[in-house]
Amino acid sequence: MNTAVHSRVRVSLASRSYDVHIGSGNWEKLGPAIIESTRSEKVLVVTSPEIGRLYRRPVVKSLQGVGLKCKRIDIPDRDRNKNLRSVSRLYDAFLEAEADRSTVVLALGGGVIGDMAGFASATYLRGIPFIQVPTTLLAMVDASIGGKTGVNLRQGKNLVGSFHQPNLVWINLETLQSLPRAQVLAGFAEIIKHAVIWDRTHFRELEKTILNAVDLEPKVLSGIVRRSCEIKAEVVSKDENEQGLRMLLNFGHTIGHAIESLGKYKLLHGHCVAIGMVYAAERSAALGYASAKAVHRLRDLLERSGLPSELPRYPRRSYLDAIGVDKKRRGSKINFVVLERIGKAKTVPLSPMKVLPQSFLKR
Amino acid sequence: MNTAVHSRVRVSLASRSYDVHIGSGNWEKLGPAIIESTRSEKVLVVTSPEIGRLYRRPVVKSLQGVGLKCKRIDIPDRDRNKNLRSVSRLYDAFLEAEADRSTVVLALGGGVIGDMAGFASATYLRGIPFIQVPTTLLAMVDASIGGKTGVNLRQGKNLVGSFHQPNLVWINLETLQSLPRAQVLAGFAEIIKHAVIWDRTHFRELEKTILNAVDLEPKVLSGIVRRSCEIKAEVVSKDENEQGLRMLLNFGHTIGHAIESLGKYKLLHGHCVAIGMVYAAERSAALGYASAKAVHRLRDLLERSGLPSELPRYPRRSYLDAIGVDKKRRGSKINFVVLERIGKAKTVPLSPMKVLPQSFLKR
Numbered sequence: 199m200n201t202a203v204h205s206r207v208r209v210s211l212a213s214r215s216y217d218v219h220i221g222s223g224n225w226e227k228l229g230p231a232i233i234e235s236t237r238s239e240k241v242l243v244v245t246s247p248e249i250g251r252l253y254r255r256p257v258v259k260s261l262q263g264v265g266l267k268c269k270r271i272d273i274p275d276r277d278r279n280k281n282l283r284s285v286s287r288l289y290d291a292f293l294e295a296e297a298d299r300s301t302v303v304l305a306l307g308g309g310v311i312g313d314m315a316g317f318a319s320a321t322y323l324r325g326i327p328f329i330q331v332p333t334t335l336l337a338m339v340d341a342s343i344g345g346k347t348g349v350n351l352r353q354g355k356n357l358v359g360s361f362h363q364p365n366l367v368w369i370n371l372e373t374l375q376s377l378p379r380a381q382v383l384a385g386f387a388e389i390i391k392h393a394v395i396w397d398r399t400h401f402r403e404l405e406k407t408i409l410n411a412v413d414l415e416p417k418v419l420s421g422i423v424r425r426s427c428e429i430k431a432e433v434v435s436k437d438e439n440e441q442g443l444r445m446l447l448n449f450g451h452t453i454g455h456a457i458e459s460l461g462k463y464k465l466l467h468g469h470c471v472a473i474g475m476v477y478a479a480e481r482s483a484a485l486g487y488a489s490a491k492a493v494h495r496l497r498d499l500l501e502r503s504g505l506p507s508e509l510p511r512y513p514r515r516s517y518l519d520a521i522g523v524d525k526k527r528r529g530s531k532i533n534f535v536v537l538e539r540i541g542k543a544k545t546v547p548l549s550p551m552k553v554l555p556q557s558f559l560k561r
Numbered sequence: 562m563n564t565a566v567h568s569r570v571r572v573s574l575a576s577r578s579y580d581v582h583i584g585s586g587n588w589e590k591l592g593p594a595i596i597e598s599t600r601s602e603k604v605l606v607v608t609s610p611e612i613g614r615l616y617r618r619p620v621v622k623s624l625q626g627v628g629l630k631c632k633r634i635d636i637p638d639r640d641r642n643k644n645l646r647s648v649s650r651l652y653d654a655f656l657e658a659e660a661d662r663s664t665v666v667l668a669l670g671g672g673v674i675g676d677m678a679g680f681a682s683a684t685y686l687r688g689i690p691f692i693q694v695p696t697t698l699l700a701m702v703d704a705s706i707g708g709k710t711g712v713n714l715r716q717g718k719n720l721v722g723s724f725h726q727p728n729l730v731w732i733n734l735e736t737l738q739s740l741p742r743a744q745v746l747a748g749f750a751e752i753i754k755h756a757v758i759w760d761r762t763h764f765r766e767l768e769k770t771i772l773n774a775v776d777l778e779p780k781v782l783s784g785i786v787r788r789s790c791e792i793k794a795e796v797v798s799k800d801e802n803e804q805g806l807r808m809l810l811n812f813g814h815t816i817g818h819a820i821e822s823l824g825k826y827k828l829l830h831g832h833c834v835a836i837g838m839v840y841a842a843e844r845s846a847a848l849g850y851a852s853a854k855a856v857h858r859l860r861d862l863l864e865r866s867g868l869p870s871e872l873p874r875y876p877r878r879s880y881l882d883a884i885g886v887d888k889k890r891r892g893s894k895i896n897f898v899v900l901e902r903i904g905k906a907k908t909v910p911l912s913p914m915k916v917l918p919q920s921f922l923k924r
Binding site (some may be wrong): 282289290293317320322324348351353354357358359361426439440443 | 580603645649652653656684685686687688709711714716717720721723802803821
């Protein structure tokens with residue numbers, strides 16, 4: 199497909215600024231871009247056996263073409279492997295490869311690979327350079343930008359991690375052609391989230407083009423991915439360490455995470471976030487923050503893209519437990535992201551009763 | 562001893578700036594200082610059983626006196642426990658204590674406690690606030706300032722870690738009264754290092770007062786600790802992430818680390834650094850960077866303080882191995898910190914042959 203225009207989005211973070219490159223069939227330009235963005239001579243390509251089989255060869259060829267030494271490190275990319283044990287294995291592999299502070303770690307894969315390789319590179323020798331090459335739509339528009347890295351503990355997800363910005367994010371849209379449809383849709387949930395909290399023009403664009411977009415029509419897709427990366431980059435640039443603004447990205451995530459957890463992580467994150475966004479929008483309307491029309495437009499866009507919007511019918515008590523409201527903390531507030539209108543959201547501290555009213559699911 | 566003046570040294574790092582408080586018998590002021598420097602309501606006091614027995618009670622009393630909730634977490638503080646397993650135990654204890662992003666971790670102990678608690682606080686929930694309360698001289702003037710945290714892997718020391726600046730460093734010189742003499746001297750090795758690389762006036766001061774200082778005479782000691790903290794703070798403020806200037810703090814460490822490793826870590830770090838500094842100064846003179854007189858003054862000060870200065874007689878090949886010069890890398894340079902004169906040092910890339918000439922130990 200090699201025809202799409204190559205574009206770049208800047209993530210502005212003073213000395214930690216970097217570019218997100220968006221293109222298609224652009225493997226051969228990756229090597230030169232690494233030379234431009236790091237002073238490394240050696241690259242450790244961390245990937246899963248499955249992803250590696252698909253893309254390692256053109257990636258390594260591109261890197262070797264500009265004289266970079268490459269070393270491959272395979273690691274399973276299931277979420278249940280995203281733990282400290284896998285990170286220890288990466289440390290061992292880094293040492294085995296004699297990695298030093300000038301060695302760069304390249305994560306080739308989805309969010310699990312990026313999170314683990316990112317955390318290992320954040321902490322090995324107190325931090326070495328890092329490049330994200332996301333191969334899922336979700337990782338492209340969300341996880342690969344912003345420097346969040348981390349792993350799960352048995353007590354919960356993403357409980358351990360670091361902020362460690364990459365030196366470069368490299369997106370090859372061609373990789374999406376091999377991505378299962380459900381995973382593509384999971385990415386669109388975050389794309390729609392970026393639009394609904396930040397950019398009503400982009401939301402309107404999505405309303406027009408969503409059917410072509412989810413079919414991965416190259417021109418439509420590349421414009422949408424680019425704008426979604428821009429939004430993420432803007433938010434992150436203004437609030438690197440999630441002190442305020444960046445919390446808006448949690449829109450739909452309070453209930454989304456609860457659904458994920460209650461479903462024992464069998465549902466995809468993006469699908470849970472889609473449901474969580476509809477719920478958050480409905481609560482926003484019920485509490486007087488948003489109009490019924492805004493809720494309708496959001497639900498409609500998600501449903502047309504093929505994403506779910508109906509809450510699974512677990513008891514209210516289970517939802518409360520899942521969002522961490524135990525008996526002791528019943529009085530304390532939840533930072534809940536409410537929709538104000540299409541393109542605008544804000545964080546408000548709400549009592550659990552306002553997030554999950556007694557009437558919950560009793561309609 | 563409650564008489565010494567309370568002073569503070571600022572570590573200037575933009576939004577991550579913090580104060581190092583230096584006093585004696587100053588536990589009761591710690592609680593108010595925490596209220597001033599964090600917005601936390603809950604403090605997790607991480608310490609070893611031994612240190613805890615000595616100081617936990619007055620520390621907790623001070624914290625509770627200002628309404629802070631305290632939770633104690635005991636962890637062994639031997640260097641062989643400074644590993645990922647201990648950090649995992651800390652994560653478990655943090656979760657057990659329901660620590661969130663507003664909870665502060667307080668490390669009460671020497672460098673091992675500070676490094677581990679610091680790394681756990683750097684990575685738990687991608688970073689929570691952290692306070693250093695060093696109880697060894699080495700930790701006071703060196704490890705507690707500058708944000709280096711980390712643990713050992715079985716392949717080597719401090720291979721994993723983060724830069725995570727504390728919100729506050731609290732020094733109570735009274736704690737040194739219970740410190741074994743050898744540990745006090747280990748701290749003086751770093752104090753002398755700070756002076757010799759950075760401040761000839763302070764070096765001259767040490768030449769005059771060293772005997773009183775190593776006897777922990779309160780007034781002499783508090784001035785010396787303060788100046789040593791200032792030097793560390795200055796260097797760190799100018800180079801937070803060890804890109805250049807901060808490498809000067811490695812003076813004496815190339816050979817010092819080799820001695821530690823060859824001695825299977827039975828010698829104290831500070832003692833190895835003392836020997837390494839004399840060696841580095843001698844090489845500096847031999848290579849024309851420093852005068853013989855400077856070498857003499859450094860050796861004399863270290864010896865008068867009671868620190869060793871003679872290289873253990875391992876074969877040259879063992880030293881080369883220990884500093885990581887294997888056959889493949891024989892051609893590459895070592896970043897070696899040379900002394901230029903008392904109060905001034907610089908980093909130069911030297912061939913292994915210049916660091917460890919063939920004539921090594923054949924005198």
